[in-house]
Amino acid sequence: MNLTTALLVVGGSIVAIGAVVYFRSIVHNPGRIKDAIKKDIEEGVWLGGNHARIEIQQLLRLNVLGALLISTGFVGLLTGVLGQQQSAARPLEERISKLTSSLQESAKAVDEAQMEIEARRRLVERLRSEQQTFERLRSVDKPTADAVAATLQGELAKSERRARVATWLLIPTWGAVLGLLFALVAEKLRKRPGY
Numbered sequence: 130m131n132l133t134t135a136l137l138v139v140g141g142s143i144v145a146i147g148a149v150v151y152f153r154s155i156v157h158n159p160g161r162i163k164d165a166i167k168k169d170i171e172e173g174v175w176l177g178g179n180h181a182r183i184e185i186q187q188l189l190r191l192n193v194l195g196a197l198l199i200s201t202g203f204v205g206l207l208t209g210v211l212g213q214q215q216s217a218a219r220p221l222e223e224r225i226s227k228l229t230s231s232l233q234e235s236a237k238a239v240d241e242a243q244m245e246i247e248a249r250r251r252l253v254e255r256l257r258s259e260q261q262t263f264e265r266l267r268s269v270d271k272p273t274a275d276a277v278a279a280t281l282q283g284e285l286a287k288s289e290r291r292a293r294v295a296t297w298l299l300i301p302t303w304g305a306v307l308g309l310l311f312a313l314v315a316e317k318l319r320k321r322p323g324y
Contacts, residue, residue, distance in 0.1 A: 135209075136205050136209030140204070142202070145202075152299070165183070203235065210310075259281075
């Protein structure tokens with residue numbers, strides 16, 4: 130096994146691990162966050178108690194970790210593919226051009242991860258804002274507070290449904306991209322002399 134093949138295997142493995150971490154956090158953590166919020170409410174703390182804060186921080190950590198693993202894996206895959214395609218006969222300018230485009234694609238993947246992190250940061254800010262609203266609502270009587278809580282639970286349920294739909298659209302898309310990438314690599318390998 131040469132270095133480029135090892136890069137393809139390791140890069141693909143890291144992408145798969147990152148995808149599992151990312152999608153597992155999206156699928157499993159919203160329910161845990163809702164349970165933590167309920168627990169905080171039962172303890173008399175409206176959204177912002179320790180249980181909810183810990184679960185939200187865990188969700189953000191897993192999302193960032195998954196996105197970074199996916200980005201790192203793609204860098205490995207791209208490096209492996211480029212290594213498979215390079216030959217000694219190519220001029221230096223062409224190889225530099227290929228590496229530049231690879232780095233640009235990697236930068237794009239990192240930018241996408243940063244956008245995801247920024248979206249999660251905005252979510253945390255929104256939750257903090259809602260915490261302040263809940264603190265003001267704390268002084269409201271019990272029936273009014275129950276009505277507000279029911280409305281918010283409905284909104285959370287809508288958000289969870291949207292996230293579930295997005296997840297089920299993203300999983301096949303990633304699968305198709307990885308399948309296409311591995312098919313291209315396999316095709317390149319079959320065309321090489323000696324295989």
